[in-house]
Structure formats: C-alpha cells, structure tokens
Amino acid sequence: LLIAIERNRKRKVAKKLKDELKLEKKRAEMEKELSVKIKQGGLLNALKTLNTMQSQELEGKLGVSDPGAEPEPVNPILDYIHKFQEDSIAEAKQSPDRFQVQFEENQKEFGEEPPADDPGHGLVDAEGAPGAFDHLSTRELADAALAGMRAGRSTLGDEPSLESMSAMGAPGDEHDGVAVGSGVALARSRGPRRPSDGSNAKVLLQQAQDKYDYGDYGEAREILEDVLNPVEDSVKTTDGLALLGCYALLAEWHRALAQYEDAESLYVKCLNDLENLVLPTEDTYLKTTLHLRILVSYTDFLRNLCLYDDVDHTLYKAEKMSNTLNAATLKEGANGFRLAVAECRTSQAAYLIAKGDYDEAERLHREALDLRRLVLGLDHFKVASSLSHLGHVALLKSDFRKAARLIGESLAMREAIFPNNHPAIAASLYLKGRLLHTMGQHKEAGPLLAKSLQMRRLSVGQRHPAVGASLLAVAELSRDMGLPLKAIDSYSDAKSVIQRRFPDGGRCHGHKLVVEMLVGLGNNSMSMHRYAQALKYYDEANTRHEAHLPEKSVPVHIYREILHLKRAKAMVYMDRFDAAREIISASGQVVVSKLGNDHYLVAEGLLIFGSLCSLTGKYAQAHLLLARCREMFAANFGEEHPVQVEVMYAIAENQRLPGYFEDAVNEEGKAMALGATIFGHKQPIEHSPWRRGRSLSET
Structure with a gap:
C-alpha cells in the first residue's frame, strides 16, 4: 500500500511538471504573438488578442465551461487577467507622461524608432490610439496570464505548484524554489528602484545584516x-x-x-x-x-x-x-x-x-x-x-x-x-x-x-543540501523502524538532491553528505540481508571519505574507524572471518581510545565482535561480549531501545548454534515481544531487520 501511495504521488509530480512545461510553452507563444500585435497596432490590439486567446485556448485547457454548457463557478484565472488589464489601462490614462520614457524604450526594443517630427508620439488620447499603453511589456502580459493560470489551477484542487509556494531566483541563480522572503529575485520581486543615499x-x-539574520x-x-x-541620481x-x-x-x-x-x-x-x-x-x-x-x-x-x-x-x-x-x-x-x-x-x-x-x-x-x-x-x-x-x-x-x-x-x-x-x-x-x-x-x-x-524546503528551496540531509534522516528513521523498502524512496530523493550539488568527479565528490548517503544505503542493504551490496556501499563511502580527509592528514579519524567496523559487520555475514577479525581488532581499539569505554558506538563494535565469535564457534567468548554489549546499550539508552532487539537476536543465535534450543526460543520470544512493544506489531523472526542469522542465498 505504501509503495502504491508513493507511486501515485510521483505520478502527480510528473504530471505537474508536464503541465508546467506546457504553460511555459504557452507563455512563449503569447510573447511572440503579443509582440507582433504591439508592433502593428499598439497595446489595445494586443489586449484584444489576449482575450481571444483566453476564450479560444486557455479556457478549454483549464476546464472552463463552454458558453452552451451548464454554468460552473467562475474561474479565478480570468478574473485575475481582466483585473490586470483594467487596472493597467486606467493607470496609463491617468498619468500618460509618466510612461513616455518606457514607451520609447519599448519602440526601440521592437525596432520602431519614434519619428523626430512627432512631438506627441506615445501619448494617450481619449480613444486609446495605437501605442497608447505600451508602457506594459509583452513579458509582463504573458507572465501575468501565466501567473493567473497557475493560481487558478491551484484553486481547482491540484497540489500547490512550486511557484505558488516559492519565488524563483533571478536569471542565472543556481538555487531552485527559494521561498518568498528567502532570496527573491530583485527583477521579479521589487517595484521600480529609487535613488539611494550612499x-x-x-x-x-x-539593516541588511539584520534582515539576513532574521x-x-x-x-x-x-x-x-x-x-x-x-540607480542613476543616487549618491554613491x-x-x-x-x-x-x-x-x-x-x-x-x-x-x-x-x-x-x-x-x-x-x-x-x-x-x-x-x-x-x-x-x-x-x-x-x-x-x-x-x-x-x-x-x-x-x-x-x-x-x-x-x-x-x-x-x-x-x-x-x-x-x-x-x-x-x-x-x-x-x-x-x-x-x-x-x-x-x-x-x-x-x-x-x-x-x-x-x-x-x-x-x-x-x-x-x-x-x-x-x-x-x-x-x-x-x-x-x-x-x-x-x-x-x-x-x-x-x-x-x-x-x-x-x-x-x-x-x-x-x-x-x-x-x-x-x-x-x-x-x-x-x-x-x-x-x-x-x-x-x-x-x-x-x-x-x-x-x-x-x-x-x-521548513527547509520552504526557506532555502527544494534542492538545497540541507534538504538532502533531512531526507537522509527520514530514510534512516524509516529503516530503523523496520521499513527498508520505504527508506529506499527517501534515499533516492536524497541522492538526487545531493548529487546535483556534489556530482561524481567534481571537486566535492567526497562531501560528507555523499559519504553519509552511501553509508545509509549500506545500512539499508544490511537490513535487507544484502551483505555483498552493503559492503560495496561501505567501500565506496570509505574511498570518498579518504578523498577529503586522507589518513596522512588525519592519521586517526573516528568516522573512518566506524566505517571499517561497518565493513567488518558485512564481512562477518559473508563468512570472511579473517578479514573481519583484523578490522575489528585494529578499529575497535581506536574507537575505544577516542570515545571511551561506555560510548554506544563501542557497544556496536562489541556486538559485531560477539557475532563473529558466535559464528566461528567461540560461544563462551561471544556470550561475554554480547552480555557486556547489552549492559552498555542499557546504560546509554535503556532496556527498551530498538537496538536491544538486535542484541537479543544475537544472543539467541549464539544459544541456538551450540544446541541450546530452549534458551534460544525464549530469547527470540523476548526479542519479538520487545519489537511488538516498540513498533506496535510482531514481526516474524525470518523477516526481522534485526535478525542476526545469515540469508541462505548469500551464505
């Protein structure tokens, strides 16, 4: 059901993007036709053309009823555009001199130099002569119509578009979908600039610092x-x-x-x-x-x-x-x-x-x-x-x-x-x-x-690295709640955001978010018992990490050693016991020396070591290690932490292998009961993401 819901969401997003492309194409067509009409007969003819385009094409595309059909609620798009037209014409008629300079610039833009012997060119007359209201550019008209379309569509039950939630940056800006009030492009967010006092x-x-801080x-x-x-006339x-x-x-x-x-x-x-x-x-x-x-x-x-x-x-x-x-x-x-x-x-x-x-x-x-x-x-x-x-x-x-x-x-x-x-x-x-x-x-x-x-999507945009970090956190939480398939979707979204900013082969290909993403994908693969795939992710994460924090500059790095322990964990379940033992011996000592004896990451190292001892037949040593691991997790998190379920399964596995089946069943029953308490449902042992046993296909 969750997969179906997610697929449906993605279909909606794809449809919305397709609609945006259609609207952009329509805007370009509007600009082209309106510019021709302005050349031929001024802005009034262009406005008439816009009305014709609305009635013949836009209304049909946006679901507005035909004249002979049953009446439906008024589409707010047309109200928006009509009001824009009326206000613009009224403003131009009231103060024609104000737009004289802009009118001349528009004529030059379209290749029409004003006649030198025409002292009254461009001024408004009572009849609204051609060229009377050319202070409005074709792009403003097309953008106004397009904005009305978007506003109308969002009111007709569709999800809010990106533009309705956020203002895009100025041309050339790299950010995408920056929210209103958070990096709004000057050319689109401001009115006419006034002279400033330098x-x-x-x-x-x-003042700018205060605005930025808040x-x-x-x-x-x-x-x-x-x-x-x-601007001109300012004091620099x-x-x-x-x-x-x-x-x-x-x-x-x-x-x-x-x-x-x-x-x-x-x-x-x-x-x-x-x-x-x-x-x-x-x-x-x-x-x-x-x-x-x-x-x-x-x-x-x-x-x-x-x-x-x-x-x-x-x-x-x-x-x-x-x-x-x-x-x-x-x-x-x-x-x-x-x-x-x-x-x-x-x-x-x-x-x-x-x-x-x-x-x-x-x-x-x-x-x-x-x-x-x-x-x-x-x-x-x-x-x-x-x-x-x-x-x-x-x-x-x-x-x-x-x-x-x-x-x-x-x-x-x-x-x-x-x-x-x-x-x-x-x-x-x-x-x-x-x-x-x-x-x-x-x-x-x-x-x-x-x-x-x-909040990050609204404040800094959809494709900001901070959004990628939040998506990774959501994915990790989904995985630890026993939903690795759902986590894959979040990891995929995070990957698209992170790799866009820090692409492979770039100067930041070893960015910490890239490393965390690879480690998360490896952890998710471990939850699904895909140990070879997990080891591949861990190895790639280690390579990326070394690219920016090499061992020669930071000889002992705690994160590097934790990565090695994760690699050892995957090796344990791939029967690569000797390689895993060497890694655990070297990295475990570093983790203890850097973090102390009671850190929860040290307990995770003991859990891996205990599993290794159990699978290599050293059951007594494994029992001591797992018992100490359980005590350390309890001291850090309490008895009802999800990691305790994993420890219980490891203890049960250590009891089952030498033949203590009754004790193993009891321990697994406790693990299932604790899992049901934490997550509200019982998971079969063979499907539990905390199961310590190896999958037959990869053993």
Missing part, C-alpha cells in the same frame, strides 16, 4: 543591491569598508542558498580588495576585524564543501589574525572584535568535529559561548547557536541528557526570536529529531524530522 552605507549594511533574505538582497549597484558611497562589508554579506547570502560559485568569487574579491585597502592608523582595528570576519566566513564556506586542505590554510591565517589585536586594549570596536573571535572559535570547533576531535571542539564552542554572552547577553540568537553547537557535540559524545538540555534550550530561544520557517529553527528541529532517533524514540523523532524537512 552616505548612509553603514546604516544600510546594518531570515528576510529577499529584503537583505534588495538593500545590498541599492548600495552595490545604485565612498566608504571602502562599508562596500566590502556589503560584498561579504552578499557572499554569505549566496552561501546560505548553496550558490557556491557566486559565493566563492565574492569571497576572493573581498580578500583581494582588503589587501589593497589603505586606512588611517586609528582605523586599522576596523580593517582587522572585517578581515577576520571574512576569513572565517570563507573558511566556513570551504568547510561546507568539505575542502579541508584549504580550510587548514585559511584557519591558520584567521587564528594568526585573531592574535594581532587585544580586545582589552581597544578603545573602540572591542566588542566587534570579540564577536569576530567568537566566530573564529566556532569555525575552528566545527573543523575539529569534522576531524573527530570532540573534546577540543567542545572547549572552543564554550569559549565562543562565553564571548557571545559577554557582548550580546543571554538571549541573543548567536548564543542560541552556540548552545546548539554544544548540544551537537554532546550528542556525538553520547551524553544524551546534556544534549537534550542544550538542544532544547537552543530550540526554545530560536522559536522565541525568529519567525516561523526560519532555517535556524529547522536546524534545531533536525538536531532534536536526530537525538530522539538515536535514543530510540522513533515516534517522537518522526514528526520533528518531517517538520524540519518541510
């Missing part, structure tokens, strides 16, 4: 556009620092929307311009603060792309620059410099997390939190960001109580500060959902992950 560039920059990406972009590309700014600040914020804008090429070019421009910027001696601290901020932002950009070799270089420069000034000795700008240092510490901590050094990352995040609280107070959104980072580190270190407290506090602050659908709220919901998933609270995690996915 002498207030610093004030405008602060998720009003479109308005922030508009303000930056007024400063960087002022001469403040070099303010201009660089605007370019840096615009680079962050592009990075937030995953427009990486545009962001990188702007970051490079800012850094080059800073090198050539000369300021008075008393203003040197301002340049240093801005330089540090741009370096840190550029580092975060490189880390987002997992280009860690470049991250090393830029972080070294940022750390060196943060030591050039002492905030305590600054008379002015001390707080700004402290905040820049806090950003640097946050970036350094994020890089250490990528390298698997959680303890040092936690120390740096705490330093950043202290600086932000000192400057901004206790209830600022940047303080909430630091709390979220610390909660993430606690989750990685298996300190779930601390993680729950920090993540919950951060989420509460963000919900109180930001408007709905803000990306920061979506990030907190995602992190809380992952925490609950790890703790085995699947029913509570599901709604949070689904809400985070929806």
Whole structure:
C-alpha cells in the first residue's frame, strides 16, 4: 500500500511538471504573438488578442465551461487577467507622461524608432490610439496570464505548484524554489528602484545584516543591491569598508542558498580588495576585524564543501589574525572584535568535529559561548547557536541528557526570536529529531524530522543540501523502524538532491553528505540481508571519505574507524572471518581510545565482535561480549531501545548454534515481544531487520 501511495504521488509530480512545461510553452507563444500585435497596432490590439486567446485556448485547457454548457463557478484565472488589464489601462490614462520614457524604450526594443517630427508620439488620447499603453511589456502580459493560470489551477484542487509556494531566483541563480522572503529575485520581486543615499552605507549594511539574520533574505538582497549597484541620481558611497562589508554579506547570502560559485568569487574579491585597502592608523582595528570576519566566513564556506586542505590554510591565517589585536586594549570596536573571535572559535570547533576531535571542539564552542554572552547577553540568537553547537557535540559524545538540555534550550530561544520557517529553527528541529532517533524514540523523532524537512524546503528551496540531509534522516528513521523498502524512496530523493550539488568527479565528490548517503544505503542493504551490496556501499563511502580527509592528514579519524567496523559487520555475514577479525581488532581499539569505554558506538563494535565469535564457534567468548554489549546499550539508552532487539537476536543465535534450543526460543520470544512493544506489531523472526542469522542465498 505504501509503495502504491508513493507511486501515485510521483505520478502527480510528473504530471505537474508536464503541465508546467506546457504553460511555459504557452507563455512563449503569447510573447511572440503579443509582440507582433504591439508592433502593428499598439497595446489595445494586443489586449484584444489576449482575450481571444483566453476564450479560444486557455479556457478549454483549464476546464472552463463552454458558453452552451451548464454554468460552473467562475474561474479565478480570468478574473485575475481582466483585473490586470483594467487596472493597467486606467493607470496609463491617468498619468500618460509618466510612461513616455518606457514607451520609447519599448519602440526601440521592437525596432520602431519614434519619428523626430512627432512631438506627441506615445501619448494617450481619449480613444486609446495605437501605442497608447505600451508602457506594459509583452513579458509582463504573458507572465501575468501565466501567473493567473497557475493560481487558478491551484484553486481547482491540484497540489500547490512550486511557484505558488516559492519565488524563483533571478536569471542565472543556481538555487531552485527559494521561498518568498528567502532570496527573491530583485527583477521579479521589487517595484521600480529609487535613488539611494550612499552616505548612509553603514546604516544600510546594518539593516541588511539584520534582515539576513532574521531570515528576510529577499529584503537583505534588495538593500545590498541599492548600495552595490545604485540607480542613476543616487549618491554613491565612498566608504571602502562599508562596500566590502556589503560584498561579504552578499557572499554569505549566496552561501546560505548553496550558490557556491557566486559565493566563492565574492569571497576572493573581498580578500583581494582588503589587501589593497589603505586606512588611517586609528582605523586599522576596523580593517582587522572585517578581515577576520571574512576569513572565517570563507573558511566556513570551504568547510561546507568539505575542502579541508584549504580550510587548514585559511584557519591558520584567521587564528594568526585573531592574535594581532587585544580586545582589552581597544578603545573602540572591542566588542566587534570579540564577536569576530567568537566566530573564529566556532569555525575552528566545527573543523575539529569534522576531524573527530570532540573534546577540543567542545572547549572552543564554550569559549565562543562565553564571548557571545559577554557582548550580546543571554538571549541573543548567536548564543542560541552556540548552545546548539554544544548540544551537537554532546550528542556525538553520547551524553544524551546534556544534549537534550542544550538542544532544547537552543530550540526554545530560536522559536522565541525568529519567525516561523526560519532555517535556524529547522536546524534545531533536525538536531532534536536526530537525538530522539538515536535514543530510540522513533515516534517522537518522526514528526520533528518531517517538520524540519518541510521548513527547509520552504526557506532555502527544494534542492538545497540541507534538504538532502533531512531526507537522509527520514530514510534512516524509516529503516530503523523496520521499513527498508520505504527508506529506499527517501534515499533516492536524497541522492538526487545531493548529487546535483556534489556530482561524481567534481571537486566535492567526497562531501560528507555523499559519504553519509552511501553509508545509509549500506545500512539499508544490511537490513535487507544484502551483505555483498552493503559492503560495496561501505567501500565506496570509505574511498570518498579518504578523498577529503586522507589518513596522512588525519592519521586517526573516528568516522573512518566506524566505517571499517561497518565493513567488518558485512564481512562477518559473508563468512570472511579473517578479514573481519583484523578490522575489528585494529578499529575497535581506536574507537575505544577516542570515545571511551561506555560510548554506544563501542557497544556496536562489541556486538559485531560477539557475532563473529558466535559464528566461528567461540560461544563462551561471544556470550561475554554480547552480555557486556547489552549492559552498555542499557546504560546509554535503556532496556527498551530498538537496538536491544538486535542484541537479543544475537544472543539467541549464539544459544541456538551450540544446541541450546530452549534458551534460544525464549530469547527470540523476548526479542519479538520487545519489537511488538516498540513498533506496535510482531514481526516474524525470518523477516526481522534485526535478525542476526545469515540469508541462505548469500551464505
């Protein structure tokens, strides 16, 4: 039933895309015919043509009744278009002089130069002479008609189209489906631009920064556009620092929307311009603060792309620059410099997390939190960001109580500060959902992950890498709930999003999302007892991971060792016992030394080792390992975590092989009962995704 529902959903999506293509084709036809009519007889004839096209073609395509048919509710499309026409004509008649310049531009666009001896060309007369209302372009007419069609179709019971939920970017933008208020293209979202006062560039920059911080990406972009590309009659700014600040914020804008090429070019421009910027001696601290901020932002950009070799270089420069000034000795700008240092510490901590050094990352995040609280107070959104980072580190270190407290506090602050659908709220919901998933609270995690996915789609677009991360989380949750077939669809959707941004063979082919996707596909294959396929995914994930964090640069990486343990798990069930034993021996020691004796990932390693001992006839050793594994999982998660079902099946298998069939049946019965308690249904042992036995076809 779920597969049928998903197929039906995909058919609807395909039909909707097909309809969009038809509408785009119709718009192009409208533009062509309307341009011809404007050349021949002006805008009035073009409007008549538009009415004819509506009545003859569009109404039939959109299901509007014929004149002889029974009356049906009025289609809102026609009301929209008619009102647009009436308002435009009335506006043109009231103020004809206002559109004289636009009229001349339209005539030039269509190859009609205005006669030099005609002083009254283009003006409106009482009869509406040809060319009287040519201030409206053909594209505006066609877009208006197309917008009406889309609005009408969505009101006729179809799902909302992409355009009804989000405003597309300007031509050349890379993002897709960015929501209204989140990166709206200037040419389509704004009215006529007005002259700006460049002498207030610093004030405008602060306004743009505030808009950006609170998720009003479109308005922030508009303000930056007024400063960087002022219209005629504007007062252009001469403040070099303010201009660089605007370019840096615009680079962050592009990075937030995953427009990486545009962001990188702007970051490079800012850094080059800073090198050539000369300021008075008393203003040197301002340049240093801005330089540090741009370096840190550029580092975060490189880390987002997992280009860690470049991250090393830029972080070294940022750390060196943060030591050039002492905030305590600054008379002015001390707080700004402290905040820049806090950003640097946050970036350094994020890089250490990528390298698997959680303890040092936690120390740096705490330093950043202290600086932000000192400057901004206790209830600022940047303080909430630091709390979220610390909660993430606690989750990685298996300190779930601390993680729950920090993540919950951060989420509460963000919900109180930001408007709905803000990306920061979506990030907190995602992190809380992952925490609950790890703790085995699947029913509570599901709604949070689904809400985070929806918010990210609305705030940053359908094809943003953050959407891919949420889809991966949903897929993993489906798999752990015993629905590997349903998880395949989510993995497929995530793959299409992730590989679009980080394609095979590109500079980011080893991105962490690509690695996590491959690991997830491997885990799903293990749940379906396809061990050879799972090992193939794990090997590919390990290769991609080595591409960006090679062993020569990070000799001991915790994620690399966990990948090796997953490979060993697949080898165990493929009877490759010697290779699995070598991996478990080497990687297990590293995991214990990095994470301690009580981490749940250490318990997973013991589970794999216990299964290996059981299958190689070392039943007593397997019994001890599995018992210790069960205790560790209970200490981390409690007795009713889904992983305990897997442990029970492993214990039952270890009892069955030497002939203790009664004990094995009892243990399997407990496992089935616990599975029924957690998931609300009983699964046959042979179909359980936690079954430790091997499939006959692959043994």
